[in-house]
Amino acid sequence: MSVGHIARGFEESGISTVVIAVEPFLKRLEIMSLPRTLLTDNLIGRVLGSPHDTSYQRKVLEKAVKLLSSADKNGTVEHI
Amino acid sequence: MSENTKSPETFEEFRKSFFYGSRSDMSFKFLDHLSDEQGADFLQKLFRDVITSIDTGDTDLLKQTVLEGQAAAHAHPDTFSYSEGTFAPFTVNPADAKFTMLTSSGHYPAYNDPEPLGIKEMSQSEAERRIFDFLKEKPVLSEIPFSISPDELKVRHGGYDTRASLEDPNVTFPWQRMNELQEDGVIGRLTENGYSFIGACSQKRLMKDVIPEWIRLMKENGVDGAILIPV
Numbered sequence: 289m290s291v292g293h294i295a296r297g298f299e300e301s302g303i304s305t306v307v308i309a310v311e312p313f314l315k316r317l318e319i320m321s322l323p324r325t326l327l328t329d330n331l332i333g334r335v336l337g338s339p340h341d342t343s344y345q346r347k348v349l350e351k352a353v354k355l356l357s358s359a360d361k362n363g364t365v366e367h368i
Numbered sequence: 369m370s371e372n373t374k375s376p377e378t379f380e381e382f383r384k385s386f387f388y389g390s391r392s393d394m395s396f397k398f399l400d401h402l403s404d405e406q407g408a409d410f411l412q413k414l415f416r417d418v419i420t421s422i423d424t425g426d427t428d429l430l431k432q433t434v435l436e437g438q439a440a441a442h443a444h445p446d447t448f449s450y451s452e453g454t455f456a457p458f459t460v461n462p463a464d465a466k467f468t469m470l471t472s473s474g475h476y477p478a479y480n481d482p483e484p485l486g487i488k489e490m491s492q493s494e495a496e497r498r499i500f501d502f503l504k505e506k507p508v509l510s511e512i513p514f515s516i517s518p519d520e521l522k523v524r525h526g527g528y529d530t531r532a533s534l535e536d537p538n539v540t541f542p543w544q545r546m547n548e549l550q551e552d553g554v555i556g557r558l559t560e561n562g563y564s565f566i567g568a569c570s571q572k573r574l575m576k577d578v579i580p581e582w583i584r585l586m587k588e589n590g591v592d593g594a595i596l597i598p599v
Contacts, residue, residue, distance in 0.1 A: 289447055290507070290567040290574055291472050291598035297579040298594055299454035303586050305594045312438035313598060316445040321453035331395065331431065332438050333528040335597055336545075339536030345545045349595070353462050353555060356593050362453030 292320035299323055306356040308348060310335055311367075324359045326352050327367045383407045388499060394529035395434070398441030410437045448571065458593055461556075465592040467549075468559040470582075472567025473533060473540035473599040474525030476510035481522070484508070484566065495526035499568060502526055507569035507578055509585075511561040514543055527568040528599055540599045559589045567598060 295305045306324040309317055310332055317325055328348060330337050336345045351368050385391040387400030399407050410433075417429045458465075474495075476482055484490055485501055495502070512521065521541070523533045532539045543562050549555045563582075586594065 289571060289598075290565075290569060291470075291596050293448070293571065293575050294470065294579055294582065295596050296450070296454050297575075297583055298586065298596075299456045301583045301587070302456050303583070303591055303594055304456045304458035305596050307596045307598065309598050310438075312435060312442050314439070315443050316447070317598075319445060319447075319449040321450045323453060323455045329435065331434055331529075333394065333530065333599060334532045334539050335599060336539045336542055339532050339539055342538070342545070345538050345542050346548065349542060349545050349549060350554060352595055353467075353549065353593075356595075357458045357460075357462055360457075362455040 289316060289320070292317060292322055295322050296320065304356055306352045306359075308335055308352050314365075318365075321362060323362045323364065324355050325365045326355050327365065329367070379404050379408065388496065392496060394496070394527070396437075398438050401441035402437070406440060410440075460592050462593070463553055464556045466557045466559065466590050467546070467555045467593050467595065468562065468586065468589065468591045469541075469543070469546055469595040469597070470563040470565075471541050471597040471599060473523060473564050473597065474530075474566040475512060475521060475523045475533075475537060475541045475564035477512055477516060478520045478522050480510065482508040482510055484524075490524060492524050492526075492530060495524050495566075497526070499526040502566060502568045503570065505569055506573040507565045507567075509578075509582060510564050512541070512543065512564060513561050514547055514558050516543065525566050525568070525599070527566075540597060542597075546595070559591060 295307055298305050307322055308326045310330050311327045312332055328335060336348050348368055355366055383399040386393045387397040414433050417433045421427050421430045521537050523530055538544055541564055550558050
Protein backbone atom coordinates (compact mmCIF):
# COMPACT_ATOMS: atom_id res chain seq x y z
CA MET A 289 0.00 0.00 0.00
CA SER A 290 2.74 2.47 0.97
CA VAL A 291 4.75 1.72 -2.15
CA GLY A 292 1.62 2.05 -4.28
CA HIS A 293 1.16 5.60 -3.03
CA ILE A 294 4.81 6.34 -3.73
CA ALA A 295 4.52 4.96 -7.27
CA ARG A 296 1.50 7.14 -7.95
CA GLY A 297 3.24 10.23 -6.56
CA PHE A 298 6.43 9.63 -8.52
CA GLU A 299 4.52 9.07 -11.76
CA GLU A 300 2.48 12.25 -11.29
CA SER A 301 5.76 14.13 -11.00
CA GLY A 302 7.18 12.54 -14.15
CA ILE A 303 9.37 9.83 -12.62
CA SER A 304 8.72 6.44 -14.23
CA THR A 305 8.32 3.50 -11.86
CA VAL A 306 8.04 -0.24 -11.91
CA VAL A 307 6.79 -2.12 -8.85
CA ILE A 308 8.13 -5.60 -8.14
CA ALA A 309 5.79 -7.46 -5.80
CA VAL A 310 4.74 -10.94 -4.73
CA GLU A 311 1.56 -12.37 -6.23
CA PRO A 312 -0.43 -12.34 -2.96
CA PHE A 313 -0.37 -8.52 -3.24
CA LEU A 314 -1.99 -8.52 -6.70
CA LYS A 315 -5.51 -7.43 -5.65
CA ARG A 316 -4.13 -4.82 -3.31
CA LEU A 317 -2.01 -3.34 -6.11
CA GLU A 318 -4.71 -3.60 -8.77
CA ILE A 319 -7.08 -1.31 -6.89
CA MET A 320 -4.33 1.30 -6.70
CA SER A 321 -4.17 1.57 -10.52
CA LEU A 322 -0.40 1.41 -10.76
CA PRO A 323 1.42 1.94 -14.06
CA ARG A 324 3.71 -1.09 -14.21
CA THR A 325 3.78 -4.13 -11.95
CA LEU A 326 5.98 -7.21 -12.13
CA LEU A 327 4.67 -10.10 -10.02
CA THR A 328 6.85 -12.86 -8.64
CA ASP A 329 5.46 -16.17 -7.38
CA ASN A 330 7.20 -15.91 -4.04
CA LEU A 331 6.07 -15.72 -0.43
CA ILE A 332 5.57 -12.41 1.32
CA GLY A 333 8.96 -11.24 2.59
CA ARG A 334 10.80 -13.00 -0.23
CA VAL A 335 10.06 -10.78 -3.23
CA LEU A 336 13.12 -11.91 -5.15
CA GLY A 337 12.93 -15.55 -4.13
CA SER A 338 15.11 -17.63 -1.89
CA PRO A 339 18.28 -16.25 -0.28
CA HIS A 340 21.39 -16.39 -2.47
CA ASP A 341 19.53 -17.31 -5.67
CA THR A 342 21.52 -14.66 -7.51
CA SER A 343 20.60 -15.74 -11.04
CA TYR A 344 16.89 -15.48 -10.25
CA GLN A 345 17.38 -12.10 -8.55
CA ARG A 346 19.17 -10.84 -11.64
CA LYS A 347 16.46 -12.22 -13.93
CA VAL A 348 13.72 -10.42 -11.97
CA LEU A 349 15.51 -7.07 -12.09
CA GLU A 350 16.31 -7.37 -15.81
CA LYS A 351 12.65 -8.10 -16.50
CA ALA A 352 11.63 -5.11 -14.39
CA VAL A 353 13.92 -2.82 -16.38
CA LYS A 354 12.45 -4.15 -19.63
CA LEU A 355 8.93 -3.65 -18.35
CA LEU A 356 9.75 -0.08 -17.39
CA SER A 357 10.62 0.76 -20.98
CA SER A 358 8.17 -1.49 -22.83
CA ALA A 359 4.90 -0.63 -21.04
CA ASP A 360 2.87 1.89 -23.00
CA LYS A 361 -0.11 2.33 -20.71
CA ASN A 362 -1.14 2.36 -17.09
CA GLY A 363 -2.12 -0.94 -15.54
CA THR A 364 0.48 -3.10 -17.25
CA VAL A 365 1.04 -6.27 -15.20
CA GLU A 366 3.50 -9.03 -16.02
CA HIS A 367 4.45 -12.22 -14.20
CA ILE A 368 7.79 -13.91 -13.82
CA MET B 369 -5.90 -28.08 44.11
CA SER B 370 -7.42 -25.17 42.24
CA GLU B 371 -10.11 -25.66 39.69
CA ASN B 372 -9.12 -24.67 36.16
CA THR B 373 -11.95 -22.47 34.92
CA LYS B 374 -10.26 -21.34 31.70
CA SER B 375 -12.38 -22.14 28.64
CA PRO B 376 -10.82 -24.27 25.92
CA GLU B 377 -9.30 -22.22 23.12
CA THR B 378 -11.63 -21.87 20.14
CA PHE B 379 -10.41 -22.36 16.58
CA GLU B 380 -10.99 -18.66 15.93
CA GLU B 381 -8.76 -17.77 18.88
CA PHE B 382 -6.15 -20.21 17.60
CA ARG B 383 -6.19 -18.58 14.12
CA LYS B 384 -5.98 -15.08 15.53
CA SER B 385 -3.08 -15.95 17.82
CA PHE B 386 -0.79 -15.96 14.75
CA PHE B 387 -1.55 -12.27 14.16
CA TYR B 388 0.64 -10.55 16.76
CA GLY B 389 -0.73 -12.85 19.44
CA SER B 390 0.64 -15.70 21.53
CA ARG B 391 1.74 -17.59 18.39
CA SER B 392 2.76 -14.50 16.40
CA ASP B 393 4.23 -15.58 13.08
CA MET B 394 4.81 -13.12 10.27
CA SER B 395 4.52 -15.77 7.55
CA PHE B 396 1.22 -17.16 8.85
CA LYS B 397 -0.39 -14.09 10.41
CA PHE B 398 -2.78 -14.17 7.46
CA LEU B 399 -4.73 -16.90 9.28
CA ASP B 400 -6.37 -14.01 11.14
CA HIS B 401 -7.95 -12.80 7.89
CA LEU B 402 -9.47 -16.14 6.89
CA SER B 403 -12.81 -17.53 8.03
CA ASP B 404 -12.81 -20.58 10.28
CA GLU B 405 -13.70 -22.73 7.28
CA GLN B 406 -10.94 -21.24 5.13
CA GLY B 407 -8.45 -21.62 7.95
CA ALA B 408 -9.38 -25.26 8.53
CA ASP B 409 -9.16 -26.04 4.81
CA PHE B 410 -5.77 -24.35 4.63
CA LEU B 411 -4.31 -26.30 7.55
CA GLN B 412 -5.70 -29.60 6.28
CA LYS B 413 -4.12 -29.00 2.86
CA LEU B 414 -0.86 -27.87 4.44
CA PHE B 415 -0.62 -31.05 6.55
CA ARG B 416 -1.35 -33.20 3.52
CA ASP B 417 1.23 -31.36 1.42
CA VAL B 418 3.89 -31.69 4.14
CA ILE B 419 3.74 -35.47 3.75
CA THR B 420 3.68 -35.30 -0.05
CA SER B 421 6.70 -33.00 0.00
CA ILE B 422 8.58 -35.37 2.31
CA ASP B 423 7.73 -38.26 -0.01
CA THR B 424 8.77 -36.44 -3.17
CA GLY B 425 11.49 -34.13 -1.86
CA ASP B 426 9.74 -31.32 -3.76
CA THR B 427 8.98 -28.27 -1.61
CA ASP B 428 7.32 -26.32 -4.42
CA LEU B 429 3.98 -27.80 -3.39
CA LEU B 430 4.38 -26.42 0.14
CA LYS B 431 5.36 -23.02 -1.20
CA GLN B 432 2.31 -22.98 -3.47
CA THR B 433 -0.01 -23.88 -0.60
CA VAL B 434 1.32 -21.11 1.63
CA LEU B 435 1.12 -18.68 -1.32
CA GLU B 436 -2.54 -19.57 -1.82
CA GLY B 437 -3.22 -18.88 1.85
CA GLN B 438 -1.45 -15.53 1.73
CA ALA B 439 -3.30 -14.61 -1.47
CA ALA B 440 -6.70 -15.56 0.00
CA ALA B 441 -6.06 -13.31 2.96
CA HIS B 442 -5.30 -10.36 0.66
CA ALA B 443 -8.05 -11.09 -1.89
CA HIS B 444 -10.50 -8.45 -0.68
CA PRO B 445 -8.52 -5.37 0.34
CA ASP B 446 -10.66 -2.70 1.96
CA THR B 447 -8.13 0.06 1.78
CA PHE B 448 -7.22 2.79 -0.70
CA SER B 449 -8.75 2.39 -4.15
CA TYR B 450 -8.29 4.58 -7.23
CA SER B 451 -10.34 4.55 -10.41
CA GLU B 452 -7.73 6.44 -12.42
CA GLY B 453 -4.09 5.60 -12.86
CA THR B 454 -0.99 7.65 -13.47
CA PHE B 455 1.59 6.98 -16.15
CA ALA B 456 4.92 8.68 -16.85
CA PRO B 457 6.30 7.29 -20.13
CA PHE B 458 9.86 6.02 -19.89
CA THR B 459 11.45 7.58 -22.95
CA VAL B 460 15.15 6.97 -22.21
CA ASN B 461 17.20 3.94 -23.27
CA PRO B 462 17.74 2.03 -19.99
CA ALA B 463 21.45 1.81 -20.80
CA ASP B 464 21.58 5.61 -20.75
CA ALA B 465 19.18 6.20 -17.86
CA LYS B 466 19.70 6.94 -14.19
CA PHE B 467 18.01 4.49 -11.84
CA THR B 468 17.27 4.26 -8.17
CA MET B 469 15.68 1.64 -5.95
CA LEU B 470 13.29 2.18 -3.06
CA THR B 471 11.92 -0.62 -0.88
CA SER B 472 9.58 -0.86 2.09
CA SER B 473 11.72 -3.59 3.62
CA GLY B 474 13.05 -1.61 6.58
CA HIS B 475 16.76 -1.78 5.68
CA TYR B 476 19.18 0.78 7.08
CA PRO B 477 22.93 1.29 7.45
CA ALA B 478 24.35 0.02 10.74
CA TYR B 479 26.00 3.40 11.25
CA ASN B 480 22.72 5.32 10.85
CA ASP B 481 19.93 3.52 12.67
CA PRO B 482 16.68 5.51 12.14
CA GLU B 483 15.73 4.64 15.75
CA PRO B 484 12.01 4.15 15.10
CA LEU B 485 9.62 5.39 17.80
CA GLY B 486 12.64 7.10 19.36
CA ILE B 487 14.09 3.79 20.56
CA LYS B 488 17.79 3.06 20.26
CA GLU B 489 18.75 -0.40 18.93
CA MET B 490 15.15 -1.61 18.70
CA SER B 491 15.03 -5.39 18.27
CA GLN B 492 13.02 -7.21 15.63
CA SER B 493 10.75 -8.71 18.30
CA GLU B 494 10.04 -5.27 19.74
CA ALA B 495 9.24 -3.97 16.25
CA GLU B 496 6.66 -6.76 15.93
CA ARG B 497 5.19 -6.06 19.37
CA ARG B 498 4.80 -2.37 18.55
CA ILE B 499 3.45 -2.74 15.01
CA PHE B 500 0.31 -0.72 15.81
CA ASP B 501 2.47 2.18 16.99
CA PHE B 502 4.36 2.05 13.70
CA LEU B 503 1.07 2.37 11.81
CA LYS B 504 0.57 5.85 13.34
CA GLU B 505 4.08 7.05 12.55
CA LYS B 506 5.50 9.24 9.81
CA PRO B 507 7.88 7.01 7.82
CA VAL B 508 11.61 7.74 7.83
CA LEU B 509 13.64 7.15 4.67
CA SER B 510 17.01 5.47 5.13
CA GLU B 511 19.61 6.43 2.54
CA ILE B 512 21.76 3.39 1.81
CA PRO B 513 24.83 3.79 -0.41
CA PHE B 514 24.86 1.25 -3.25
CA SER B 515 28.50 0.75 -2.24
CA ILE B 516 27.57 -0.41 1.28
CA SER B 517 29.18 -3.64 2.47
CA PRO B 518 26.92 -6.53 3.50
CA ASP B 519 27.99 -6.36 7.14
CA GLU B 520 26.89 -2.71 7.33
CA LEU B 521 23.39 -3.40 6.00
CA LYS B 522 20.74 -4.08 8.65
CA VAL B 523 17.02 -4.81 8.54
CA ARG B 524 14.19 -4.47 11.04
CA HIS B 525 10.48 -4.52 10.24
CA GLY B 526 7.57 -5.58 12.42
CA GLY B 527 5.30 -6.53 9.53
CA TYR B 528 6.95 -9.43 7.71
CA ASP B 529 9.14 -12.48 8.23
CA THR B 530 12.66 -11.02 7.97
CA ARG B 531 14.56 -14.33 8.13
CA ALA B 532 15.26 -14.44 4.38
CA SER B 533 16.31 -10.77 4.37
CA LEU B 534 18.70 -11.42 7.23
CA GLU B 535 20.21 -14.34 5.32
CA ASP B 536 20.49 -12.39 2.06
CA PRO B 537 19.29 -8.76 1.90
CA ASN B 538 18.98 -9.04 -1.88
CA VAL B 539 15.64 -10.87 -1.53
CA THR B 540 14.02 -7.57 -0.52
CA PHE B 541 16.75 -4.96 -1.12
CA PRO B 542 18.70 -6.23 -4.17
CA TRP B 543 21.47 -3.67 -4.07
CA GLN B 544 24.18 -6.07 -5.21
CA ARG B 545 22.18 -7.09 -8.28
CA MET B 546 21.49 -3.44 -9.11
CA ASN B 547 25.23 -2.77 -8.98
CA GLU B 548 25.76 -5.65 -11.39
CA LEU B 549 23.17 -4.26 -13.82
CA GLN B 550 25.11 -1.01 -13.83
CA GLU B 551 28.50 -2.73 -14.24
CA ASP B 552 27.16 -4.77 -17.17
CA GLY B 553 25.62 -1.76 -18.90
CA VAL B 554 22.02 -2.97 -18.60
CA ILE B 555 21.26 0.33 -16.90
CA GLY B 556 23.19 3.56 -17.30
CA ARG B 557 23.81 4.80 -13.78
CA LEU B 558 22.63 4.36 -10.25
CA THR B 559 21.99 7.12 -7.76
CA GLU B 560 24.60 7.22 -5.02
CA ASN B 561 22.06 5.81 -2.57
CA GLY B 562 19.26 3.30 -2.61
CA TYR B 563 16.38 3.89 -0.22
CA SER B 564 14.37 1.91 2.27
CA PHE B 565 11.72 2.58 4.90
CA ILE B 566 9.29 0.65 7.06
CA GLY B 567 6.16 0.29 4.96
CA ALA B 568 3.93 -0.22 7.99
CA CYS B 569 3.31 3.49 8.63
CA SER B 570 0.63 6.19 8.60
CA GLN B 571 -0.65 6.36 5.03
CA LYS B 572 -2.05 9.85 5.56
CA ARG B 573 1.27 11.20 6.80
CA LEU B 574 3.07 9.36 4.03
CA MET B 575 0.90 10.96 1.35
CA LYS B 576 0.63 14.44 2.84
CA ASP B 577 4.06 15.09 4.32
CA VAL B 578 6.54 12.54 3.07
CA ILE B 579 6.01 11.68 -0.59
CA PRO B 580 6.45 15.32 -1.73
CA GLU B 581 9.83 15.37 0.09
CA TRP B 582 10.89 12.10 -1.52
CA ILE B 583 9.84 13.33 -4.98
CA ARG B 584 12.06 16.39 -4.47
CA LEU B 585 14.92 14.07 -3.47
CA MET B 586 14.49 11.99 -6.62
CA LYS B 587 14.33 15.10 -8.81
CA GLU B 588 17.50 16.51 -7.21
CA ASN B 589 19.22 13.23 -8.02
CA GLY B 590 18.08 13.24 -11.64
CA VAL B 591 16.24 9.93 -11.42
CA ASP B 592 14.76 8.68 -14.71
CA GLY B 593 13.42 5.38 -13.43
CA ALA B 594 12.67 3.93 -10.01
CA ILE B 595 12.52 0.26 -9.05
CA LEU B 596 10.00 0.07 -6.20
CA ILE B 597 9.71 -3.02 -4.01
CA PRO B 598 6.87 -3.39 -1.50
CA VAL B 599 7.50 -6.03 1.14
